[in-house]
Amino acid sequence: MVRMNREQELHQRMVEIYTEAGRETGHWGNYYLRAVRSKGGLAAAKNILKQQPAGKIAKGFQALVDADRTDLSVEAVVLAPRFRPLFTQAEIVEAQRRLSGLPPVPQHKVPPERNFSGEIDDDVEVVEGSRRQVMVNAYERNPRARKACLAKHGYRCSVCDMSFAERYGEIGRHFIHVHHKKPLAARRKAYKLQPTVDLVPVCPNCHAMLHTQDPPLRVDVLRALLAKRERSTSTGG
Numbered sequence: 001m002v003r004m005n006r007e008q009e010l011h012q013r014m015v016e017i018y019t020e021a022g023r024e025t026g027h028w029g030n031y032y033l034r035a036v037r038s039k040g041g042l043a044a045a046k047n048i049l050k051q052q053p054a055g056k057i058a059k060g061f062q063a064l065v066d067a068d069r070t071d072l073s074v075e076a077v078v079l080a081p082r083f084r085p086l087f088t089q090a091e092i093v094e095a096q097r098r099l100s101g102l103p104p105v106p107q108h109k110v111p112p113e114r115n116f117s118g119e120i121d122d123d124v125e126v127v128e129g130s131r132r133q134v135m136v137n138a139y140e141r142n143p144r145a146r147k148a149c150l151a152k153h154g155y156r157c158s159v160c161d162m163s164f165a166e167r168y169g170e171i172g173r174h175f176i177h178v179h180h181k182k183p184l185a186a187r188r189k190a191y192k193l194q195p196t197v198d199l200v201p202v203c204p205n206c207h208a209m210l211h212t213q214d215p216p217l218r219v220d221v222l223r224a225l226l227a228k229r230e231r232s233t234s235t236g237g
């Protein structure tokens with residue numbers, strides 16, 4: 001038996017799902033198969049994750065959704081623990097998003113002078129263009145929701161682990177921001193806040209960094225970014 005490396009295994013799996021998905025759904029992705037054969041499974045998968053025709057769902061993917069067999073999608077293959085290491089964090093996030101059925105949300109940079117995380121007051125006027133920001137903050141400033149979140153998660157920053165009590169002593173006790181994890185676009189009309197799930201404690205620095213993008217960066221993404229930087233600076237990078 002020939003031993004395959006991970007990339008070759010991925011390629012083989014990409015070819016297999018063509019047949020399995022075809023049998024299950026009646027949709028034969030011939031264009032897909034051609035791309036896999038000509039570019040190789042890895043490049044084809046990355047290319048598929050890149051394509052995002054404005055809010056549209058690819059035909060083959062829709063067929064799998066209808067047949068309740070998204071386990072045969074490229075996205076599911078990408079997320080398999082065996083193949084994940086071949087993909088970037090952004091590609092993994094995109095695969096997760098598609099499988100979770102969330103609409104595509106183009107993330108854009110928030111200019112520093114418009115990043116109000118932690119600064120905006122409840123009685124601040126809603127300024128043209130900043131309505132979204134105010135709405136997010138309203139959730140983060142709801143005292144009861146905040147209390148429930150902190151009772152569950154404590155007062156340590158979920159991104160960098162810093163604790164104000166440890167760092168500043170008594171005056172830092174019980175000081176922390178809470179951040180609302182669910183981007184507006186991911187919420188349904190009758191959205192009900194689940195404070196212990198949707199809110200997380202974050203220090204103001206990390207909070208501001210989460211809000212450098214709109215919708216905000218994910219907590220685990222910023223955490224990974226920070227860990228990566230810490231590793232590289234500790235090795236003299």
Ligand SMILES: [Zn+2]
Nearest residue numbers: 157160203206
């Ligand atoms: Zn932090």
Ligand SMILES: [Zn+2]
Nearest residue numbers: 117178179180
């Ligand atoms: Zn926030």
